[in-house]
Amino acid sequence: MTVEETFLKDCFIIKPSVFEDDRGYFMESFNSIQFEEKTGIKTTFVQDNESYSSYGVIRGLHAQGGIYAQAKLVRVLKGEVLDVVVDARKDSATYGEKFEIILSAKNKLQLFVPKGFLHGFAVLSETATFFYKCDEFYKKDSEFGVIYNDADLNIDWQIPLEKRIVSEKDKGLPLFSSLS
Numbered sequence: 001m002t003v004e005e006t007f008l009k010d011c012f013i014i015k016p017s018v019f020e021d022d023r024g025y026f027m028e029s030f031n032s033i034q035f036e037e038k039t040g041i042k043t044t045f046v047q048d049n050e051s052y053s054s055y056g057v058i059r060g061l062h063a064q065g066g067i068y069a070q071a072k073l074v075r076v077l078k079g080e081v082l083d084v085v086v087d088a089r090k091d092s093a094t095y096g097e098k099f100e101i102i103l104s105a106k107n108k109l110q111l112f113v114p115k116g117f118l119h120g121f122a123v124l125s126e127t128a129t130f131f132y133k134c135d136e137f138y139k140k141d142s143e144f145g146v147i148y149n150d151a152d153l154n155i156d157w158q159i160p161l162e163k164r165i166v167s168e169k170d171k172g173l174p175l176f177s178s179l180s
């Protein structure tokens with residue numbers, strides 16, 4: 001596996017080693033020793049999540065706060081998404097900065113989303129199955145988020161307005177500037 005730190009500290013792009021032969025392919029999708037060696041981050045994932053969405057779905061921007069803040073290792077099992085993270089770490093030099101990446105079953109790229117980041121994605125393929133490991137359990141009461149079309153963040157989700165599918169919950173999220 002190879003890792004590349006983004007310009008947002010502790011946020012890494014991970015490219016697993018893929019072993020292909022005439023049957024198909026094999027890869028270690030996660031290896032804790034290699035992950036720690038190459039990122040310098042020691043983490044223990046406790047919960048795996050999976051979501052399935054159709055083209056145009058935008059999920060996010062979400063995070064859990066306080067002691068329940070989650071680091072996530074995200075990837076796409078089927079299809080293609082535009083994955084977006086926003087640094088919401090108050091003491092960070094890149095506070096409010098965003099990073100976008102295409103994750104797909106084809107490129108097999110993964111993104112490590114550190115604690116304190118907002119996360120979301122838009123489905124660019126007909127459907128997408130999204131898989132992620134979390135280092136803290138789900139704690140509904142600790143959730144917070146920012147509206148996906150926040151003007152200051154100015155994220156180009158690559159989905160035409162009329163094709164966007166967003167949950168009522170996400171439509172009601174506040175602006176990034178309102179985060180205390």
Ligand SMILES: Cc1cn([C@H]2C[C@H](O)[C@@H](COP(=O)(O)OP(=O)(O)O[C@H]3O[C@H](C)C(=O)[C@H](O)[C@H]3O)O2)c(=O)[nH]c1=O
Nearest residue numbers: 049051059060061062063119120121137138139167169
């Ligand atoms: C996140 C989560 C949700 N749920 C239940 C709560 C709701 O009844 C249902 C759907 O939840 P929600 O609408 O929050 O799902 P997403 O919009 O995909 O949320 C995720 O979207 C963005 C992209 C993220 O990065 C977060 O991990 C997560 O917030 O699953 C659980 O039971 N456990 C969980 O860990």
